[in-house]
Amino acid sequence: xxxxxxxxxxxxxxxxxxxxxxxxxxxxxxxxxxxxxxxxxxxxxxxxxxxxxxxxxxxxxxxxxxxxxxxxxxxxxxxxxxxxxxxxxxxxxxxxxxxxxxxxxxxxxxxxxxxxxxxxxxxxxxxxxxxxxxxxxxxxxxxxxxxxxxxxxxxxxxxxxxxxxxxxxxxxxxxxxxxxxxxxxxxxxxxxxxxxxxxxxxxx
Numbered sequence: 001x002x003x004x005x006x007x008x009x010x011x012x013x014x015x016x017x018x019x020x021x022x023x024x025x026x027x028x029x030x031x032x033x034x035x036x037x038x039x040x041x042x043x044x045x046x047x048x049x050x051x052x053x054x055x056x057x058x059x060x061x062x063x064x065x066x067x068x069x070x071x072x073x074x075x076x077x078x079x080x081x082x083x084x085x086x087x088x089x090x091x092x093x094x095x096x097x098x099x100x101x102x103x104x105x106x107x108x109x110x111x112x113x114x115x116x117x118x119x120x121x122x123x124x125x126x127x128x129x130x131x132x133x134x135x136x137x138x139x140x141x142x143x144x145x146x147x148x149x150x151x152x153x154x155x156x157x158x159x160x161x162x163x164x165x166x167x168x169x170x171x172x173x174x175x176x177x178x179x180x181x182x183x184x185x186x187x188x189x190x191x192x193x194x195x196x197x198x199x200x201x202x203x204x
Contacts, residue, residue, distance in 0.1 A: 020078040023066075029055065030065050031079055034072040039116040042125045043073060076117070084111055098161045098201035102193045105177055109189060112181045122182070137178065145170035161201045169200075 023031060033054040037046040046069055052062045066072050087107070112118055145167065152166040176196070185192040 020074075020081070022082040023075045023079050027066060027075065028079075030062060031072065031076050034066065034069075035076055035117055038073075038076075039120050042120055043069065043117070044125060080115065084108065087111075097203070098198055099194070101155075101161060101173070101201055102190060102197050105173065105180075105193050105197065106190045108177055109180045109184075112177075113184060118181070141171065141174050141178070145174045148173070159203055162203050164200075173197075 030051065033051050034046070037050045037054055041050065048062050048069060049059050051066075051069075051072065052059045055062065066075055149166045149170045152161070152169055155161045156163045156166060180189070
């Protein structure tokens with residue numbers, strides 16, 4: 001299937017609309033400073049005062065604009081998710097059929113694995129991961145899988161990927177992505193994903 005026929009099968013702007021709303025652009029300096037502090041000190045060791053010092057403003061200004069450290073984390077996550085969804089279609093220029101899914105998965109895993117705040121947490125604050133896995137991850141998987149299920153159904157109807165239960169496939173892909181971020185595979189990521197995904201996703 002040519003690229004021109006594949007592109008409409010993955011209407012990623014619809015996924016973007018389902019994400020938490022992106023923060024206003026004028027908050028970018030505050031979120032950039034927060035990301036700098038998170039990457040330098042870690043999330044637990046970063047205070048509102050640290051972000052204020054990074055910006056050269058007072059603490060009250062930071063708190064008024066972006067709230068507590070926890071609220072900064074949520075705003076930063078929302079912004080980065082929207083940037084990722086906007087970036088993904090640029091990676092689909094040379095891939096046809098189920099290879100599109102392999103490229104999307106690889107891009108998501110590489111983005112998360114290379115994100116400076118995520119790297120800091122995984123390396124220096126792994127204690128934050130455990131509570132997240134227990135309390136938040138099941139809900140995150142459910143929400144993300146619910147959003148990509150319609151995209152998979154659309155791709156299945158178009159014959160781009162194999163017909164199977166779309167919701168189960170979505171759950172499988174999301175769980176795989178989280179696992180690969182937390183425990184990267186040995187060797188080439190795309191080769192690993194192709195070996196794992198293509199037999200299940202290729203139309204017969």
